Amino acid sequence: MTLTRTQAVALLEAHDLAPSRALGQNFVVDPNTVRRIARLAAVGPGDPVVEIGAGLGSLTLALADTGAEVTAVEVDRHVLPVLREVVADAGVRVVEGDALELDWAEVLAGHPSWTLVANLPYNVATPLVLDLLDDVPAIGRMLVMVQREAGERLAAEVGDAAYGIPSVKVRYWATARLVGRVSAEVFLPRPRVESALVEITRRDAPATAADPERLFALVRAGFGQRRKMLRRSLAALVDDDAFTAAGVRPEARPEELSVEDWGRLATASPG
Known part of the structure; x- marks a missing residue:
C-alpha cells in the first residue's frame, strides 16, 4: 500500500x-x-x-x-x-x-x-x-x-x-x-x-590512510581554483618534492586526481 x-x-x-x-x-x-x-x-x-x-x-x-x-x-x-x-x-x-x-x-x-x-x-x-x-x-x-x-x-x-x-x-x-x-x-x-x-x-575503511584534515585541506584548495594547475593552486601547501614523492603531476588539474592521489599528496606534504 x-x-x-x-x-x-x-x-x-x-x-x-x-x-x-x-x-x-x-x-x-x-x-x-x-x-x-x-x-x-x-x-x-x-x-x-x-x-x-x-x-x-x-x-x-x-x-x-x-x-x-x-x-x-x-x-x-x-x-x-x-x-x-x-x-x-x-x-x-x-x-x-x-x-x-x-x-x-x-x-x-x-x-x-x-x-x-x-x-x-x-x-x-x-x-x-x-x-x-x-x-x-x-x-x-x-x-x-x-x-x-x-x-x-x-x-x-x-x-x-x-x-x-x-x-x-x-x-x-x-x-x-x-x-x-x-x-x-x-x-x-x-x-x-x-x-x-x-x-x-x-567502505570497510577509508580509501586512503592519509590524515583526512590535511587531505581535504588540499582538496578544498585545489578545487577552489579548479581551472589552475595544481602547482599554482597548491603553491602555498605543496612543494615540488612532494609532487614527485606522491607521483602526481604538478601541471595536473584537481579533477584529474583520484582520492588515492589526493591521499598520497597529503602524506607527502604533511604541512
Whole structure:
C-alpha cells in the first residue's frame, strides 16, 4: 500500500496543510516510483532501515511492505500527525527531529548497521549525505533521491565534469553510483528539475590512510581554483618534492586526481 496523488492531496486538504517551500518539501505521490525505490534499496524482512524526510509516508509504506524495520524521521511538526496516521498500522517507528541535528547514536541504537533510504530535500541533500558519511558509521548503505545535478556530483568519478569536493569526500568513505532518474511528474508539488537515485555503499575503511584534515585541506584548495594547475593552486601547501614523492603531476588539474592521489599528496606534504 502506498499513496496516490489523489490520496496525498486529500490528506493535505483534510489537515489544512500545504508542502513547505522552506523545508524543500516535494512529496512523492506515484506508487510505482516508491515501489521502485524500495526494490533498488534491496531491503527485506527484519532489515533496519532509516528514512529521512518521510513526509506523508508514501515511501515509508513501500519500505514497510518489504518487511523491513523502518524508522521514519520527519522534522515538520505539522506533517507529523499525518505521517503517524498513514503508517499507524505498518509497524513503523516515527522520530521527530532535524536530521542535521539528531543524536544518531540514540536513533540507531539496537542495530550495528543500517540502510538509509530517503527522498532528500534539495537544499540540504549534499551536506547531509556528507555529514552522515563523516559522523554516522552505523549507516552502511544509502539510497537517496536528490536533485539530478547533486546526484551527479555525489557519484562522479575522476575526469567527470561533475567531479569535485563532494565526489572526493564520497569516494573517501564509500563507493557510489547513479542507479536511476526520476521525473518531476511524480512529485507534489512538481519541482523544476529532475531527480536522481544514488546508491552509496560505505567502505570497510577509508580509501586512503592519509590524515583526512590535511587531505581535504588540499582538496578544498585545489578545487577552489579548479581551472589552475595544481602547482599554482597548491603553491602555498605543496612543494615540488612532494609532487614527485606522491607521483602526481604538478601541471595536473584537481579533477584529474583520484582520492588515492589526493591521499598520497597529503602524506607527502604533511604541512
